[in-house]
Amino acid sequence: xxxxxANAPKPLSVVLAGGGTAGHVSPLLAIADAIKDKHPExxxxxxxxxxxxxxxxxPAAGYQLATIDRVPFPRRPSVDLVKLPARLGGAVRQAxxxxxxxxxxxxxxxxxxxCTPMYLAARKLRIPIVIHEANMKAGLANxxxxxxxxxxxxxxxxxxxxxxxxxGMPMRRAISQLNRTEAASAAKAALGxxxxxxxLIVTGGSSGALSINRAITAALPALAAAGIETLHITxxxxxxxxxxxxxxxxxxxxxxxxxxxxxxxxxAADVILARAGAGTVSEVAAVGVPxxxxxxxxxxxxxxxxxxxxxxxGGALMIEDKDLSPEWLRSELIPLLTDRSRLNHMARKSEAxxxxxxxxxxxxxxxxxxxx
Numbered sequence: 553x554x555x556x557x558a559n560a561p562k563p564l565s566v567v568l569a570g571g572g573t574a575g576h577v578s579p580l581l582a583i584a585d586a587i588k589d590k591h592p593e594x595x596x597x598x599x600x601x602x603x604x605x606x607x608x609x610x611p612a613a614g615y616q617l618a619t620i621d622r623v624p625f626p627r628r629p630s631v632d633l634v635k636l637p638a639r640l641g642g643a644v645r646q647a648x649x650x651x652x653x654x655x656x657x658x659x660x661x662x663x664x665x666x667c668t669p670m671y672l673a674a675r676k677l678r679i680p681i682v683i684h685e686a687n688m689k690a691g692l693a694n695x696x697x698x699x700x701x702x703x704x705x706x707x708x709x710x711x712x713x714x715x716x717x718x719x720g721m722p723m724r725r726a727i728s729q730l731n732r733t734e735a736a737s738a739a740k741a742a743l744g745x746x747x748x749x750x751x752l753i754v755t756g757g758s759s760g761a762l763s764i765n766r767a768i769t770a771a772l773p774a775l776a777a778a779g780i781e782t783l784h785i786t787x788x789x790x791x792x793x794x795x796x797x798x799x800x801x802x803x804x805x806x807x808x809x810x811x812x813x814x815x816x817x818x819x820a821a822d823v824i825l826a827r828a829g830a831g832t833v834s835e836v837a838a839v840g841v842p843x844x845x846x847x848x849x850x851x852x853x854x855x856x857x858x859x860x861x862x863x864x865x866g867g868a869l870m871i872e873d874k875d876l877s878p879e880w881l882r883s884e885l886i887p888l889l890t891d892r893s894r895l896n897h898m899a900r901k902s903e904a905x906x907x908x909x910x911x912x913x914x915x916x917x918x919x920x921x922x923x924x
Contacts, residue, residue: 578723618654620650621642704717780804823889
């Protein structure tokens with residue numbers, strides 16, 4: 553019997569659209585990995601814009617990236633608003649060409665500027681659309697896309713999006729499969745922390761870091777006096793300086809620009825103090841690490857909405873940016889870090905709300921859309 557390659561079924565072709573920030577790219581890559589686990593022969597193509605983080609993260613993960621023009625949607629009358637129809641039309645044509653050349657069986661969108669033209673092109677080509685919305689407050693692109701799809705998923709149960717299923721946030725397996733209890737000692741050692749002392753890890757400060765940096769640095773003497781070690785992940789080029797302009801050095805305190813592998817941060821932290829991006833909130837819940845969230849004070853308030861369910865469940869605290877002060881850290885955070893019973897209670901409440909298999913649920917939803 554001979555094999556007729558001309559008549560053999562083509563491998564599943566999946567196009568994933570999204571980008572701009574790690575909050576979009578990370579779940580996109582987690583979904584791609586889960587699809588590959590179920591269908592190793594599947595063809596995966598990611599689509600982003602030429603200026604987003606996807607240009608670095610997608611190739612680094614081993615996937616091919618195509619780009620289309622970034623088309624922002626102005627909210628007020630402006631020259632950009634006048635140019636919008638032509639720009640959007642051009643991006644839709646680019647999107648259509650990518651879908652046709654890849655012979656896409658399905659389009660998966662996770663939000664961001666790239667998704668609206670991709671959704672419009674897929675609709676014209678009658679390619680099934682699968683959507684994942686990461687934030688409690690759905691973005692414009694996914695609100696548009698949800699009109700064209702019966703396969704819509706959300707990270708948070710309270711997200712209002714047409715026909716949505718609550719699946720959680722797709723995340724890297726190194727995080728979703730993390731056992732904090734088993735990994736804690738090795739993670740603290742890897743980060744230069746004493747495994748016998750409570751560890752506060754501060755991250756997310758690169759997005760509007762000034763208020764966090766001021767409060768943390770002013771509270772360092774009190775933290776050290778309580779036997780607490782502080783690891784401050786500042787972000788690239790955001791080092792905290794002392795009065796003489798040098799890198800701040802203090803007892804029980806160290807700062808780094810970046811940590812390769814947030815799973816070590818989650819395992820090592822007795823408490824993590826962070827902004828309330830959707831990915832951070834979801835990962836904190838999945839692994840069960842007690843958290844203090846300081847939502848960004850700008851934007852549409854989505855970060856506070858992201859954190860609210862976990863705070864209500866007792867797995868985290870939330871403090872407004874304007875209220876974060878050395879006094880609050882001394883009166884609220886230090887007692888928390890030194891109360892093992894309370895930390896264990898928060899960890900259990902957090903983990904009970906977390907979802908660890910969102911990537912697999914999304915892969916199943918993609919296959920369901922193709923079958924339909």
